Amino acid sequence: MLAKRIIPCLDIKNGRTVKGVNFLGLRDAGDPVELATRYSMEGADELVFLDITATNEKRKTLVQLVREIARNISIPFTVGGGIQSVDEIEDLLHAGADKVSLNSSIVRDPELISRSAARFGSQCIVAAIDARSHGDNWNVYIKAGTVDTGKNVLEWCRDVARYGAGEILLTSMDRDGTKSGFDNHLLSKVAESVSIPLIASGGAGTIEHCIDAVTSGHADAILAASIFHFREIEIGDLKQAMARAGIPVRLVA
């Protein structure tokens, strides 16, 4: 059975991890490479690095960092944050990233998905979608959740799949940061709308939340940041619990 994946997400600014990371035994908690290596050893199935640097110099730093990460870890990783063009995608993939995640840029230019998928394959193009509820529906937000596009999330999910995205990384803005559980209603609606893998994000607070996102939300993978960074949940414990709940996971000795 294909395993359900656990994906820690690291926010990167100027080549360093942001949000104080509360790890015992790390020499430098701001060093993305050291943190990535640690997660990889603890059983993370993939990693996502989200670059939130807002300067013109960002891309050079990011490509350098991606090269360094690729030298040091032996699990797949995705890089995202402000990626606008096929050329930028090429630089990041050549530096060793396995996938890139695209968010605001594909709302402006959906064909960026098809152009990059044709060049590099759908498997490395992740459509990141920020969703906020509007009555009975959800709208797509861009620019780090500050702008409502008015687009319907379910329609946009079908669109990105049709343009050739290989996966959807779906963040519930209603739940993000609340630790009250994933939006399983939203997840299951998206899961039945598309036939590409779905990564659940936003709301993880407990092990049960993660299990529910798979069993009720039909997510293929769970992405979270603070619960892992602050050691509220150990990846090993989470995977053991998921296995006991009958979910196929990759247990690492």
Next chain:
Amino acid sequence: MIAIINYKAGNLASVSNALERLGAPHVITSELDALESADAIIFPGVGHAQAAMQSLHENNLAGWLRQTKKPLLGICLGMQLFFESSDEGDTECLGIIPGRLRLFDNANVKVPHMGWNHFSSVGNHPLLAGIDEKDYFYYVHGYYAPVTEYTIATCHYDAGFSSVVARDNFTGVQFHPEKSGANGVKLLQNFLEFAGAQTGPKNKLII
């Protein structure tokens, strides 16, 4: 010295990084002279079968690959190209192993098969030393190879398929050992030992 074949369909950086971590000296090359002087060959591949075969032909690599006696590891599309043909672009491949690649049925499963999966069966081969059915490896592929007499490990998704193949000096894996954590490291080490055993003790491939 290991040679990683450089053609248009390679995931070269990841494979090179993995060998670097193992301390295995290697070059990335498409030159036949360099391939001839290497002790073992890694044949990576991602992307479309037709484009990959075209690139092999353009670099005069297809003929060389078919006749080489050097220990060789095909990875992902590299392994798939060992087979006779593929439904992907109706492509004629290298024909080292009989059979045709087919696409998983997206009416039943999500395509591509992407993520961590374990084996359905594991045979006896130096490449698989210390590896068993419950060990997970990282896969990314839409087309799958049939199970043949040269299959030494199988995996199941929508259909059962060849996960690891071996015929004489040719070995191939459908998954990405360079992205499969500790299990992937073990498999690459096994290949280096398999290659070292084939080329003689003087050619120690791990420093």
